Amino acid sequence: MAPTTPHGAESAYDYVIVGGGTAGCVLAARLSEDPDCRVCVIEGGPSDVGDERILRLRNWINLLGSEFDYGYTTVEQPRGNSHILHSRARVLGGCSSHNTLISFLPLPQDLDDWVSRGCAGWDPATILPYRERLLTEIVPVAEADRNPIAKDFVTAAARALGVPVVDDFNAEPFADGAGFFSLAYQPEGNLRSSASVAYLHPVLDRPNLTLLLETWAHRLLTDESGRTTRVAVRGADGEPATVRAERELLLCAGAIDTPRLLMLSGIGPADDLRALGIPGHADLPGVGENLLDHPESVILWETAGPLPPNSAMDSDAGLFLRRDKNQPRPDLMFHFYQVPFTVNTERLGYPVPQYGVCMTPNVPRARSTGRMWLRSANPAEHPALDFRYFTDPEGHDERTIVDGLRVAREVAATDPLRDWLVREVAPGPDVVSDADLSEYGRRAAHTVYHPAGTCRMGAPDDPMAVCDPELRVRGVEGLRIVDASVFPTMPTINPMVTVLLAAERAADLIAKEQGARP
Numbered sequence: 001m002a003p004t005t006p007h008g009a010e011s012a013y014d015y016v017i018v019g020g021g022t023a024g025c026v027l028a029a030r031l032s033e034d035p036d037c038r039v040c041v042i043e044g045g046p047s048d049v050g051d052e053r054i055l056r057l058r059n060w061i062n063l064l065g066s067e068f069d070y071g072y073t074t075v076e077q078p079r080g081n082s083h084i085l086h087s088r089a090r091v092l093g094g095c096s097s098h099n100t101l102i103s104f105l106p107l108p109q110d111l112d113d114w115v116s117r118g119c120a121g122w123d124p125a126t127i128l129p130y131r132e133r134l135l136t137e138i139v140p141v142a143e144a145d146r147n148p149i150a151k152d153f154v155t156a157a158a159r160a161l162g163v164p165v166v167d168d169f170n171a172e173p174f175a176d177g178a179g180f181f182s183l184a185y186q187p188e189g190n191l192r193s194s195a196s197v198a199y200l201h202p203v204l205d206r207p208n209l210t211l212l213l214e215t216w217a218h219r220l221l222t223d224e225s226g227r228t229t230r231v232a233v234r235g236a237d238g239e240p241a242t243v244r245a246e247r248e249l250l251l252c253a254g255a256i257d258t259p260r261l262l263m264l265s266g267i268g269p270a271d272d273l274r275a276l277g278i279p280g281h282a283d284l285p286g287v288g289e290n291l292l293d294h295p296e297s298v299i300l301w302e303t304a305g306p307l308p309p310n311s312a313m314d315s316d317a318g319l320f321l322r323r324d325k326n327q328p329r330p331d332l333m334f335h336f337y338q339v340p341f342t343v344n345t346e347r348l349g350y351p352v353p354q355y356g357v358c359m360t361p362n363v364p365r366a367r368s369t370g371r372m373w374l375r376s377a378n379p380a381e382h383p384a385l386d387f388r389y390f391t392d393p394e395g396h397d398e399r400t401i402v403d404g405l406r407v408a409r410e411v412a413a414t415d416p417l418r419d420w421l422v423r424e425v426a427p428g429p430d431v432v433s434d435a436d437l438s439e440y441g442r443r444a445a446h447t448v449y450h451p452a453g454t455c456r457m458g459a460p461d462d463p464m465a466v467c468d469p470e471l472r473v474r475g476v477e478g479l480r481i482v483d484a485s486v487f488p489t490m491p492t493i494n495p496m497v498t499v500l501l502a503a504e505r506a507a508d509l510i511a512k513e514q515g516a517r518p
């Protein structure tokens with residue numbers, strides 16, 4: 001932890017937010033509602049304002065691996081796929097400017113899990129009412145975007161599996177069901193209602209809100225009193241500078257970059273950091289641990305010809321299933337893609353059909369957890385990510401994928417979906433045994449792009465908790481984390497709305513604490 005100011009100017013604000021992503025945009029908008037409160041956002045990527053490539057939801061797939069993607073890779077995954085590109089958005093709005101904007105409230109039991117992990121104040125009765133505050137426009141996929149084959153997938157899934165057709169997954173907690181998703185978008189024009197569009201665009205002219213774009217935070221610094229309130233950045237012009245928070249520094253850099261920044265600043269597992277020559281500031285062994293994700297696999301069919309063209313973002317419908325009917329929550333989830341997603345099957349040698357669809361069964365509450373760590377003290381070097389996919393000793397995650405591939409075939413064999421499909425391309429009808437389905441499913445696996453948990457919150461006596469339930473970093477004064485890294489466990493559903501709710505709550509926690517100060 002370098003206590004000195006690097007070359008370049010130091011500017012000061014009340015709150016400094018590192019990362020203008022999903023959570024960062026919410027916090028920036030909420031904290032700057034008070035005109036006397038000076039808020040600065042440090043964002044590594046460019047603005048999304050007026051950029052059609054970002055703002056048009058259906059272009060999301062073209063952003064994968066683009067200039068707007070940090071493009072993390074993993075260490076070898078002996079039981080999974082070592083070739084996954086872990087996309088993380090480099091643009092204002094963060095992953096909400098890149099993702100498919102599927103919007104689910106967390107299920108009440110997902111939040112109960114957090115409370116049982118020592119996260120007081122994150123119970124459903126406290127958190128779910130924040131939905132009323134969300135500024136993102138969340139609506140079920142519009143009728144005009146409902147492709148006939150996706151409709152037939154929903155009908156076939158409900159018929160084959162005996163689950164209800166769900167009109168609005170956010171109307172009430174659900175146990176299982178098939179249906180079109182709700183998306184944070186404006187169907188007219190296919191425009192994103194990302195955290196950036198919904199929260200920041202309307203308030204960009206606030207004089208008390210400063211955005212430092214294309215600016216990379218690479219180390220946290222202490223001030224004269226020992227509080228961690230300053231951050232060393234490299235600006236768009238390549239020049240070093242320092243930004244100081246007079247009230248609090250808020251880390252919103254996401255589940256990969258928040259722990260990365262902490263570790264580069266000497267906040268993390270002390271022995272590991274010392275071995276890299278990084279002076280220790282706070283020994284927090286949980287930083288980088290508990291790397292969570294939703295792993296998925298893929299099953300691919302060729303269709304007779306081109307499909308009707310309408311869609312919101314090519315994966316508009318899905319399915320939740322309970323294999324264990326004694327449980328209140330689904331334990332298997334599917335996205336239905338009306339395009340062939342072949343990035344992993346092609347690498348395994350399967351043909352790429354000109355016209356096709358796929359289903360991607362995923363593991364909603366995976367039991368394999370991973371970790372990430374720094375490879376060196378060089379802030380430019382990507383950290384090592386080890387998701388340890390499919391390594392849980394009970395084999396739960398692998399079993400879920402095998403069951404998912406079989407369930408997918410049942411749905412595909414059911415009217416009215418059946419008539420659209422010419423043949424199963426991958427893994428192909430000859431792959432039927434548990435062992436063969438597992439081998440294929442794990443090698444063709446992908447991520448649903450939901451890393452979380454790497455700075456988890458927890459009870460004061462939990463040695464692996466990085467922050468307390470009010471999101472303050474333990475043993476480090478002046479620093480709070482607000483992003484997907486604080487999740488103690490993975491919610492069953494796609495997590496963006498959970499991040500938005502967490503950021504709304506964080507804004508309240510910060511305001512309350514500020515109000516309590518003399």
Ligand SMILES: Cc1cc2nc3c(=O)[nH]c(=O)nc-3n(C[C@H](O)[C@H](O)[C@H](O)COP(=O)(O)OP(=O)(O)OC[C@H]3O[C@@H](n4cnc5c(N)ncnc54)[C@H](O)[C@@H]3O)c2cc1C
Binds near residue numbers: 019
């Ligand atoms: C392709 C894709 C599809 C997805 N689809 C869905 C979906 O449909 N529904 C859903 O619920 N979830 C989806 N997700 C996941 C969801 O988008 C994320 O979980 C969520 O947006 C994470 O929010 P966050 O605030 O934690 O981080 P982010 O939104 O990633 O924000 C982090 C921000 O910090 C900035 N940053 C990072 N490091 C630094 C630094 N050192 N200095 C300055 N700035 C920095 C980044 O540029 C970024 O803007 C998807 C994700 C991806 C990538």
